Amino acid sequence: xxxxxxxxxxxxxxxxxxxxxxxLAALGIVIxxxxxxxxISLGQSTQQAISSQIQSLxxxxxxxxxxxxxxxxxxSATSSTTLTNEDAQAIATSPQITTVSTVxxxxxxxxxxxxxxxxxxxxxxxAVAAYAQVHKINMDSGDFITDLQNTGSQAVVVLGPQVVSxxxxxxxxxxxxxxxxxxxxxxxxxxxxxxxxSGFLNQDNVAYVPLSVxxxxxxxxxxxxxxxxxxxxxxxxxxxQNEVGYLLLSRHKISDPTNADFSIFSQQDIQNTVAATTGTxxxxxxxxxxxxxxxxxxxxxxxxxxxxxxxxxxxGLRKALGAxxxxxxxxxxxxxxxxxxxxxxxxxxxxxxxxxxxxxxxxSAFVLSPNSILLAFLVSAGIGILFGWYPAKRASDLQPIxxxxxx
Amino acid sequence: xxxxIISVSNLSKIYKSEATETVALDNISFSINxxxxxxxxxxxxxxxxxxxxxxxxxxxxxxxxxILDGENVENLTDDELADVRNRKIGFVFQAFNLLxxxxxxxxxxxxMRYAQVPAEKRQEVAEKYLKMVGLSDRMDHTSNQLSGGQxxxxxxxxxxxxxxxxxxxxxxxxxxxxxxxxxxxxxxxDINEEEGHTIVMITHEPDIAGHAKRIITVKDGKIIGDKKxxxxxxxxx
Numbered sequence: 036x037x038x039x040x041x042x043x044x045x046x047x048x049x050x051x052x053x054x055x056x057x058x059l060a061a062l063g064i065v066i067x068x069x070x071x072x073x074x075i076s077l078g079q080s081t082q083q084a085i086s087s088q089i090q091s092l093x094x095x096x097x098x099x100x101x102x103x104x105x106x107x108x109x110x111s112a113t114s115s116t117t118l119t120n121e122d123a124q125a126i127a128t129s130p131q132i133t134t135v136s137t138v139x140x141x142x143x144x145x146x147x148x149x150x151x152x153x154x155x156x157x158x159x160x161x162a163v164a165a166y167a168q169v170h171k172i173n174m175d176s177g178d179f180i181t182d183l184q185n186t187g188s189q190a191v192v193v194l195g196p197q198v199v200s201x202x203x204x205x206x207x208x209x210x211x212x213x214x215x216x217x218x219x220x221x222x223x224x225x226x227x228x229x230x231x232x233s234g235f236l237n238q239d240n241v242a243y244v245p246l247s248v249x250x251x252x253x254x255x256x257x258x259x260x261x262x263x264x265x266x267x268x269x270x271x272x273x274x275x276q277n278e279v280g281y282l283l284l285s286r287h288k289i290s291d292p293t294n295a296d297f298s299i300f301s302q303q304d305i306q307n308t309v310a311a312t313t314g315t316x317x318x319x320x321x322x323x324x325x326x327x328x329x330x331x332x333x334x335x336x337x338x339x340x341x342x343x344x345x346x347x348x349x350x351g352l353r354k355a356l357g358a359x360x361x362x363x364x365x366x367x368x369x370x371x372x373x374x375x376x377x378x379x380x381x382x383x384x385x386x387x388x389x390x391x392x393x394x395x396x397x398x399s400a401f402v403l404s405p406n407s408i409l410l411a412f413l414v415s416a417g418i419g420i421l422f423g424w425y426p427a428k429r430a431s432d433l434q435p436i437x438x439x440x441x442x
Numbered sequence: 443x444x445x446x447i448i449s450v451s452n453l454s455k456i457y458k459s460e461a462t463e464t465v466a467l468d469n470i471s472f473s474i475n476x477x478x479x480x481x482x483x484x485x486x487x488x489x490x491x492x493x494x495x496x497x498x499x500x501x502x503x504x505x506x507x508x509i510l511d512g513e514n515v516e517n518l519t520d521d522e523l524a525d526v527r528n529r530k531i532g533f534v535f536q537a538f539n540l541l542x543x544x545x546x547x548x549x550x551x552x553x554m555r556y557a558q559v560p561a562e563k564r565q566e567v568a569e570k571y572l573k574m575v576g577l578s579d580r581m582d583h584t585s586n587q588l589s590g591g592q593x594x595x596x597x598x599x600x601x602x603x604x605x606x607x608x609x610x611x612x613x614x615x616x617x618x619x620x621x622x623x624x625x626x627x628x629x630x631x632d633i634n635e636e637e638g639h640t641i642v643m644i645t646h647e648p649d650i651a652g653h654a655k656r657i658i659t660v661k662d663g664k665i666i667g668d669k670k671x672x673x674x675x676x677x678x679x
Contacts, residue, residue: 038491041555052543352539355500356600357556359521436500439539 061378063331068382070324076390077315080402085289097264099358107130117296134271150202161249177225192221245293299352332418339426351438371423446473453506466492468663481654489663511607532601536613538593540585571599591622628677
C-alpha cells in the first residue's frame, strides 16, 4: 500500500513535468466524458419536461377517440362520427361502470376569435363542467363553463391566458367583455391559469365554450371529437379501460373487439411512448459521445507509448537497480490512470457546466443524474487501465541492457 | 582465507543472428575474491562489455557457470535476476544513469525502494552514503544541477546503499574530466580499503586500470592476462 502511494506521488511528479503534453493527452477524455454527461443530462431533462407536461394534462386520464370501423377489411370513411353525447351519458350513468369518476365529452375546432380590433385563430373546445376537473384546469378569475350554461346553450366563453393577452392586452381583466366567434357574441366568464407547454401541448392559447353551443352553433355537428375520463385511481386505469370498452362495444353493437370504432388511450400509454422515443434518442447521442471517449482512450495509449519509448533508459536503469516487471507495470499503469482520472474529473466539471448552460438556454429543467457521473468516473478509470495496459506491459518487457544502451 | 565472491567457469556468450554467429566470450574462467579491486581491461570489441553484462546479471551466458556470492545465476527468470541485481550488485555506469529532474537523495534511495526498505530508514542510509562521497551539501540538488563528477559520486552512493556483494563499475570515468576522475578513483580506493567492498571495474584506459589491485586483460573474448598490480597508483588527494 505504501509502495503504491510512493508510485502514485512519483507518477504525479512525472506527469506535472510535462504539463502541456499531459493536458493534451487528457483532453480527449475531458471532451468525451463532458459530452457523455451533457448529452445524458439533456436527454433526461427533455424527457422530464415532456412527461411533466403530459402529466399536467390530467392525472388518471383516459381518452376515447373515435376510430374507423373495419368492415370486411375496408376502412369506413365516415370515421369520426362514432362517438355521441349519448355514449358519454351512458358511461356516466351505467351501473356497469364502477371505476370512472368523471366523464367529459368534448369537441374541438379551430376558430377565429375577435375582440374589438384584435383577432386570433385558436383552438376552441366545447366543454362541460367536468372538463376542468378531468384536465386539471385552474381558474385565474371568474368560473369555468357550468352545466347550467350548457343546458341553456348560453353564449359564454372561458379564455386561456395567452388568448387574453392577444385579444385584450397583457394584465387586463376581460371578465364581462365580449368576444365574437363566427358572428356570435360570447360573454367572457372566466380566465384560466397558465399551464405552460408548447406546440400541440400548449394549453394557454385555448378558449372554452359550452359543448352544446360548440356542437350546434360553431361546428354544426352532433357527434363528439373525444371523451375524456378520469379513473378513480391510478390502479384501476386498466379496469376502467376495459369497462368502458365493453360498454361502448355493446352500445355500438360490435361483437369483435378488433373491429372497434373507437380507441382508448391512457395517459400512461402516451407517456410511455414519449419516454421510449426520447430514451432512444438519448442512447443514440450517448453512443456518439462514447465514440469520442474511445478516441480519447486511444490518445492516452498513444501518449503512453511515446512516453515508454522516451523513457527507455530510465526503465532500463530501474530494472538494473532491481525493479521487477510488476513494479514497472504498476508505475506506467498508474500514470495512465491518473491521466484518465484527471481527464474524467475535468470532463465531469465541464459536463456539469455545459448541461447547466444548455438547459438554461433551452428552458428545460437542469437534471443531473449521479449515475451518469459515476458511470463517467468508472469509464474513465477503465479506459486508463485498458489503454494504459499495453504501453505498461511493453515497458516492463524491456531488457535492461537494451534499454541502457538506448540513446 | 579468501572465498571467491565471483566464480566464472567455462563461460561463453554467442550472439546468433540469421547469417552469422559472433563469439563475444570464448570459454572464460576466473574467480574474484572478497575485498579485491579488479580492473577488466581490453580494447573495444574485446568482449569486456558482454562480460560486464553477465557479471551484472543483466544478461545470461550461452554456456558455462557463473556463481555470484554463492548464488548460481543460471536459469533465473527476469524478476529473479532483478532481485539478484538489487541485492548483490551496485552498479556505476559510464553515463551515470541518474533519474533526470530528481534529487540526489531520491536517486540514492531508489534501490532501497525496490528492496522494500522501510521509508524512514531509506533517508537515513542515503544521507550517510551521500555524506561519505562528499555531497552532504548537494542532497536536494536535482541530477541536472550537478557536474559530471558529482553525478558519478551520487551513482556510487546509490550503488553502496544495499551493501552489495560487488560494486560493478562500467567505464566510471569515461564521461568526466580527469581532475574529477581522480576523485572518483580515490572514492573507489577508499571504499575498497576502508569498507572492504569488492570492486570490479571495466575500463580501456591503462592509467585508470592502474588504480586497481589486479588487472584482467580481455581480447577477442579470451583472457590474455591476469596479474597483480604491484604498483597500484594512489589517487591524488
